[in-house]
Amino acid sequence: KQEVTQIPAALSVPEGENLVLNCSFTDSAIYNLQWFRQDPGKGLTSLLLIQSSQREQTSGRLNASLDKSSGRSTLYIAASQPGDSATYLCAVRRRDDKIIFGKGTRLHILP
Amino acid sequence: GAGVSQSPSNKVTEKGKDVELRCDPISGHTALYWYRQSLGQGLEFLIYFQGNSAPDKSGLPSDRFSAERTGGSVSTLTIQRTQQEDSAVYLCASSHRRRTGGASGGNTEAFFGQGTRLTVV
Numbered sequence: 275k276q277e278v279t280q281i282p283a284a285l286s287v288p289e290g291e292n293l294v295l296n297c298s299f300t301d302s303a304i305y306n307l308q309w310f311r312q313d314p315g316k317g318l319t320s321l322l323l324i325q326s327s328q329r330e331q332t333s334g335r336l337n338a339s340l341d342k343s344s345g346r347s348t349l350y351i352a353a354s355q356p357g358d359s360a361t362y363l364c365a366v367r368r369r370d371d372k373i374i375f376g377k378g379t380r381l382h383i384l385p
Numbered sequence: 386g387a388g389v390s391q392s393p394s395n396k397v398t399e400k401g402k403d404v405e406l407r408c409d410p411i412s413g414h415t416a417l418y419w420y421r422q423s424l425g426q427g428l429e430f431l432i433y434f435q436g437n438s439a440p441d442k443s444g445l446p447s448d449r450f451s452a453e454r455t456g457g458s459v460s461t462l463t464i465q466r467t468q469q470e471d472s473a474v475y476l477c478a479s480s481h482r483r484r485t486g487g488a489s490g491g492n493t494e495a496f497f498g499q500g501t502r503l504t505v506v
Contacts, residue, residue, distance in 0.1 A: 306493060317476060318497040363428070365495070371416060371435055373478070373495060377427035 276301045280364055280376035288384045289356060295349040295379045297364030302342050305367045309338050309349050311360040312378070318363065322349070354383045387411075389498035391477050397504045398467055406462040406501045410479030417460050418478040418495070419452060428476065434460060435482060467505045474500040 277300045287293050297307070306325045310318040322331045322338040324347070330339040337350040351358060361378040368374065390409040398404050410417050419431040430444040434454045445451070449467075454460040464471055480495040 308495060310497075317499040318478075320494055320496060323492075323494045365428075367493065367495075370441070371482075372430065372433055372441060373418060374430065375420075375428040 276304075276366060276368055276372075276374045278364060278366055278374050278376035280362075280379050282379060283377070284380040284382075286382040286384060287354060289354060291354050292350065292352050293354055293381075295351070295362050295364075295381070297347040297349070297376055299345045299347075299366050299374075301368070302345050303369055304342065305369050305371070307338075307340055307347050308365045308367070308373075309336075309347075310363040310365065312363060313360050321362075351381075356383045356385050359383045389477055389479050389496050391475075391498035391501050393501060394499060395502045395504075397506060400469060400505055401466055403463065403465045404467055404503065406464075406475050406503070408460045408462070408477030408479075408498060410458065410460070410477070411496055412458075413481070414479035414496075415457065415482045416480045416493075416495075417454060418480075419460070419462050420476045420478070421473045422476060422500070423473045431462070431475075464503075467503075469505045472503055472505045474502050476500045 279298045281296045304326055308323045309321040312318050324331050324340040335352040340347045359382050361380050363378045364376045365373050392407045415436045417434040420428040422428050432452045433441040449465045452462045476497055478495045478497045480493050
């Protein structure tokens with residue numbers, strides 16, 4: 275059974291700092307891993323998708339890495355801004371196409 | 386439309402009534418997922434459709450929940466005899482099908498709708 279864990283559950287950092295969000299999964303037989311952000315009362319916005327054959331993906335100030343063998347992914351946010359405040363969700367797509375989510379990290383950037 | 390569309394955006398219903406939630410996936414996406422998100426909680430998988438294959442219903446919490454997908458496009462999630470614990474945001478997502486045979490690659494990014502907030506009173 276695939277379980278996805280995100281640490282920390284909540285994080286507050288001053289504006290401008292670089293930060294790392296962690297995601298771990300128990301079964302390395304995944305097809306891909308996707309990072310989302312969710313603003314309060316809203317749906318999910320896709321940030322980055324990493325295929326199982328890839329090691330990292332970058333988009334602007336965001337960089338996501340994947341180490342399938344150790345069951346870990348990290349989302350790196352550079353030069354954080356107040357607009358980055360949201361809940362960040364990690365999701366793994368199993369080879370049977372089911373997508374399993376972690377419970378998320380609530381991020382608050384202090385102005 | 387350009388994105389995943391869900392309707393209604395909000396639904397208030399009386400305990401014991403049936404409700405239907407609708408999801409219009411992105412055109413061409415063969416995979417469609419339903420999730421439930423209770424207040425302050427993570428996303429709970431409910432059901433998954435892939436093309437014409439039998440759906441994966443393993444996440445449906447009880448037999449009061451059912452879903453169908455007509456013509457491989459629009460999906461309806463039905464909750465019968467609603468209970469207060471059914472109150473949550475119901476989210477729908479769609480994506481292209483993954484490549485089979487161990488091949489990697491292909492755009493299987495999942496896109497979500499804005500959700501339906503269901504309140505059972």
